[in-house]
Amino acid sequence: MENIKIGLLGFGTVGQGVWKVLEKNHIAFENQAGFTFEISKVLVSDLGKEREINPGEGILTMDPDEILEDDSIHIVVELMGGTDGAKKYVEKALEKKKHVVTANKALLALYGKELTATALKKGVQFRYEASVAGGIPILHSIRESLTANRIKRIMGIVNGTTNYILTKMSREGVLFEDALEEAQRKGYAEADPTADVDGYDAAHKLALLAALGFKSGIDFQQVYREGIRKMTPTDIEFAEELGFVVKLLAIGMEEDGKMELRVHPTFIEKEHPLAAVNDAFNAVFVEGNAVGELMFYGKGAGDLPTASAVMGDILSIASHWNHSSPPSYQLDFSETGKNIKSMDETQTAYYIRFMVKDSPGVLGKIASTFGENGVSLSSVIQKGVGETSVPLVFITHRTKEKAVKKTIQQIREFDAVTEVANLIRVETLS
Amino acid sequence: MENIKIGLLGFGTVGQGVWKVLEKNHIAFENQAGFTFEISKVLVSDLGKEREINPGEGILTMDPDEILEDDSIHIVVELMGGTDGAKKYVEKALEKKKHVVTANKALLALYGKELTATALKKGVQFRYEASVAGGIPILHSIRESLTANRIKRIMGIVNGTTNYILTKMSREGVLFEDALEEAQRKGYAEADPTADVDGYDAAHKLALLAALGFKSGIDFQQVYREGIRKMTPTDIEFAEELGFVVKLLAIGMEEDGKMELRVHPTFIEKEHPLAAVNDAFNAVFVEGNAVGELMFYGKGAGDLPTASAVMGDILSIASHWNHSSPPSYQLDFSETGKNIKSMDETQTAYYIRFMVKDSPGVLGKIASTFGENGVSLSSVIQKGVGETSVPLVFITHRTKEKAVKKTIQQIREFDAVTEVANLIRVETLS
Numbered sequence A, B: 001m002e003n004i005k006i007g008l009l010g011f012g013t014v015g016q017g018v019w020k021v022l023e024k025n026h027i028a029f030e031n032q033a034g035f036t037f038e039i040s041k042v043l044v045s046d047l048g049k050e051r052e053i054n055p056g057e058g059i060l061t062m063d064p065d066e067i068l069e070d071d072s073i074h075i076v077v078e079l080m081g082g083t084d085g086a087k088k089y090v091e092k093a094l095e096k097k098k099h100v101v102t103a104n105k106a107l108l109a110l111y112g113k114e115l116t117a118t119a120l121k122k123g124v125q126f127r128y129e130a131s132v133a134g135g136i137p138i139l140h141s142i143r144e145s146l147t148a149n150r151i152k153r154i155m156g157i158v159n160g161t162t163n164y165i166l167t168k169m170s171r172e173g174v175l176f177e178d179a180l181e182e183a184q185r186k187g188y189a190e191a192d193p194t195a196d197v198d199g200y201d202a203a204h205k206l207a208l209l210a211a212l213g214f215k216s217g218i219d220f221q222q223v224y225r226e227g228i229r230k231m232t233p234t235d236i237e238f239a240e241e242l243g244f245v246v247k248l249l250a251i252g253m254e255e256d257g258k259m260e261l262r263v264h265p266t267f268i269e270k271e272h273p274l275a276a277v278n279d280a281f282n283a284v285f286v287e288g289n290a291v292g293e294l295m296f297y298g299k300g301a302g303d304l305p306t307a308s309a310v311m312g313d314i315l316s317i318a319s320h321w322n323h324s325s326p327p328s329y330q331l332d333f334s335e336t337g338k339n340i341k342s343m344d345e346t347q348t349a350y351y352i353r354f355m356v357k358d359s360p361g362v363l364g365k366i367a368s369t370f371g372e373n374g375v376s377l378s379s380v381i382q383k384g385v386g387e388t389s390v391p392l393v394f395i396t397h398r399t400k401e402k403a404v405k406k407t408i409q410q411i412r413e414f415d416a417v418t419e420v421a422n423l424i425r426v427e428t429l430s
Helices: A013-033 A084-095 A105-122 A138-145 A160-172 A176-185 A200-213 A233-241 A303-319 A362-372 A401-412 B013-033 B084-095 B105-122 B138-145 B160-172 B176-185 B200-213 B233-241 B303-319 B362-372 B401-412
Strands: A002-009 A035-043 A073-078 A099-102 A151-157 A244-255 A258-269 A281-288 A292-299 A347-356 A377-382 A390-396 A417-427 B002-009 B035-043 B075-078 B099-102 B151-157 B244-255 B258-269 B281-288 B292-299 B347-356 B377-382 B390-396 B417-427
Touching (some): A084 A105, A099 A105, A099 A303, A138 A200, A160 A176, A160 A233, A160 A281, A347 A362, A347 A401, A362 A401, A401 A417, B013 B303, B099 B303, B138 B200, B138 B292, B347 B401, B362 B401
Parallel strands (some): B002 B035, B258 B417
Antiparallel strands (some): B151 B244
């Protein structure tokens, strides 16, 4: 049986996960692929570090060229993270005609187009199923199974850390800060949680999903991004009372060649399939013009789920080993970038919570201001009569963001309004 | 641009759906595949029948050979249903070196192995994504994306008709017969509902899922099958009270080379992702030894969703048109059939509802009988004191079916027991 040698760049959680999955299931892989698979070199930054997995003599190395310059290594798996070093090594691997598998969404969001072009030119495969939603085969499904559809909408819970935090806040009524601390203690959030809680990670993944789903080049910078730091138990209680659940959603839509791309906390109806996705689980909801609504649910991170996707890519590359296979995925990261709507032009419903002095006429005055700006209201809740400052909550019908922003600008000036406490977008089912 | 000619066998809902999807999205298909696609012949049993879609002059035919003997037709799509005629035509198409796409699960459950062998021999593709769960790309995902996993468990809501009926019974407390009638009125159930409500359709789909997931030949006859005719509002109320939802599940498991394959009404915990799958939606829950738990959710039937899967298969065939592609799916329908456990050996928890005369000591006597047979109980509910016959409900811990059957046999003989009203298996999350 021919032996396929693999070089790993990075040996953290996912790298060791790949090692474990190969160890666990290698007999099945051999039966299925007709090859043996061997991880022959692993790039690390510290040879002496304590690790769960301890590869044999001579496998760990601190010199990338021991992988990139080794002609016996056919597949390079990049799991080191970051963008600068990763880009340099992946590019070199492709130039050396090695197939590359990566789980690095930041790398892809920044350099995906360029690296895909290099892979095409060199006739090798460049694959990245693990980069979005870990073990959930969402990219493959969009690219292969749903090709008969024009994708109209993608809505994903693609960041497990923020979903864990929001689930905890919803269940236990705790503050964002406390839920974050708990997530950090449990290893769900990093010491610097910015990439997760400020929505960068989700925005990178949305850029990838949209690039493949809408067949468009995407400039990651143009994805609107808002994190979950402003979420409060008060807003979550109002959501509950109004029949909603709060999720950090990555939302992409395309209509008439114009895309909407945005990541922000979102109220969704309790009956929506995404509403039941809790803790660190991920899910991606896709709407196609033939298939209708689909949802893919599973673990979006972790050693084995992510390794499942990485190893799936490796096996897929192996299945084309001795064949002239079609250049895969030539439609990824299309050159043509479709237009992206500005947030002013997007339409959703809105939840807006004002803090107001409970004086006569304030509700009427605010409600009238919405009306004057053409924003119609679907619900109003006023609570806590008699206190110095009480919440006054509105849910609008679907309307342009521009109109809502303008309305709020005006209401903010009212004497009775002490604070515009939160604005959260509301996505309805249809 | 080269033109790929397609022949359809059958022009019912799904056939017309394929026509519509091709009409809707053909420009995208051409851009993507580099081919034009043309449905050049359609086999029907009645030329004059009123149809939503009216193909042009000379396309409809009642002679299968106008498709099967036409060398200009490269892809045959079988959507006629049934098994005898379909088998004959599909076989002939493959012999004539035409690629075949089908949505016919009964055909596959009975002749899948044989037809796959013919396709392999002739070097053509035989694809059937649409046969299970309509537009949900579950077969493709099991076969391509989850190859790095040993699949441990598959649990699916794969029949929309029964899910619609059970959802209606749960929401409105109506009888099975009334919910069925409503489903028939709405076109979700056929005049003869046997295939759906007695679980045949689900069992066919389970045979397919298990064949691919567990890489085993499956004799469809060995799938245990129990439909939903015995479900009553009383049992559904008890489910609700005990924290469960009732679904018709198709369950496949493999451990140590032994499979469990069964279709039956099942209590699942309200928190399980499958519990939120309502109305005519389908979902398949898969557990792999690397990826953990995944779920795929969407429309399992209907013209466009099913056509989405059919057209996806056609596009995938086209993507290998001018390449020596690997013989696809050679692992499907493996020759080796793994052992299937008898129902006596399977283990689940059980819900059992007896109707008893409310006399002193009856609860104690029944509970003792469970104990004597080594069956331990997790919940007991007794209701409606003083009436002539009252329900007495037990939930057991996980135990072998054999022990439960034996216990019930004994309890059935007690004078105070007027009826063993229902036995429903209970699947817990882990």
